[in-house]
Amino acid sequence: MPICSAKGCRAAAVWVLAWNNPKIHTPERRKTWLACEDHREHLSKFLGVRGFLKDVVAFEEWEAPGDSGG
Template sequence: MSDTPICSAKGCRADAVWVLAWNNPKIHTPERRKTWLACEEHREHLSQFLGVRGFLKDVVLLTEWEAPDV
């Protein structure tokens, strides 16, 4: 099994390239960040899904992502 992170899109097994940082303000504190991973193909779809709900906070290349110290 590979240690390479995979895309969070349902059924996708492609390598992740992007980190989509989000939170649901109804249940998370403002500084809390949940993450989904996305391949190139699913980045826009997953970003739109989170964006229309007002959850999307940031989209960052996986190679540049550093999880905040929480």
């Protein structure tokens, strides 16, 4: 079971926050954090104020770049 990326949280992840740091990653690169319902907004804001957040997708709908879908 995927777990939320928030420090100390052990709740099930239901969101994928796709991000990259433009100073060190190529534009197409996507790193991911996982978030439970309670931490989605906090983690999104943390990434957003830095200009890192690219997308927020429900975990069950997430396909990492390059995934074949199966």
